[in-house]
Amino acid sequence: xxxxxxxxxxxxxxxxxxxxxxxxxxxxxxxxxxxxxxxxxxxxxxxxxxxxxxxxxxxxxxxxxxxxxxxxxxxxxxxxxxxxxxxxxxxxxxxxxxxxxxxxxxxxxxxxxxxxxxxxxxxxxxxxxxxxxxxxxxxxxxxxxxxxxxxxxxxxxxxxxxxxxxxxxxxxxxxxxxxxxxxxxxxxxxxxxxxxxxxxxxxxxxxx
Ligand code: GRF
Numbered sequence: 001x002x003x004x005x006x007x008x009x010x011x012x013x014x015x016x017x018x019x020x021x022x023x024x025x026x027x028x029x030x031x032x033x034x035x036x037x038x039x040x041x042x043x044x045x046x047x048x049x050x051x052x053x054x055x056x057x058x059x060x061x062x063x064x065x066x067x068x069x070x071x072x073x074x075x076x077x078x079x080x081x082x083x084x085x086x087x088x089x090x091x092x093x094x095x096x097x098x099x100x101x102x103x104x105x106x107x108x109x110x111x112x113x114x115x116x117x118x119x120x121x122x123x124x125x126x127x128x129x130x131x132x133x134x135x136x137x138x139x140x141x142x143x144x145x146x147x148x149x150x151x152x153x154x155x156x157x158x159x160x161x162x163x164x165x166x167x168x169x170x171x172x173x174x175x176x177x178x179x180x181x182x183x184x185x186x187x188x189x190x191x192x193x194x195x196x197x198x199x200x201x202x203x204x205x206x207x208x
Pocket of ligand 1: 024025028029031098100120121134187190
């Protein structure tokens with residue numbers, strides 16, 4: 001076999017399947033929408049769900065769609081190989097966080113530079129950081145008296161909720177809003193927007 005031409009190489013990288021891992025540890029409503037979004041994609045595959053909570057809702061969602069689930073443990077994630085061998089085994093190119101509460105170790109960020117993104121249920125840099133998740137965020141937003149909140153999609157670095165912002169979308173905070181009603185509103189926004197932004201980022205980064 002002769003050497004491949006630059007054109008052939010370029011063509012191959014354009015046609016290559018891009019394997020996505022979703023890291024999620026909660027109900028998995030975002031993971032579900034993302035999986036549905038890429039179900040018929042030409043070359044973007046949700047190939048793995050990574051979860052640190054046995055029994056989390058996202059596991060059932062993955063199983064019902066025949067997507068492998070990797071349950072991870074703290075010690076190995078933070079102090080050993082960060083499960084890189086498993087991510088390589090599944091040929092993971094890109095990581096999407098969707099309700100994953102652990103910090104991402106530097107070891108993983110170095111292997112996936114600008115290839116890990118997260119969604120946060122508020123307008124960062126407000127209401128981010130450790131322990132700012134779920135209803136804690138919405139409670140803080142309502143108590144602040146702010147008139148609007150929203151979602152932030154951002155790259156992941158070694159600090160919580162700190163990486164470069166990719167996209168934000170706002171929604172209003174109505175009178176009598178509760179953390180629960182606000183959570184529903186923000187979730188609806190996330191479901192509508194996150195899958196398409198993931199697709200746009202992957203397409204721009206992998207040239208396909
Ligand atoms: C979402 O609100 C997301 O912003 C945050 O965690 C929540 C996950 O919800 N990072 P779900 O498990 O996708 O329903």
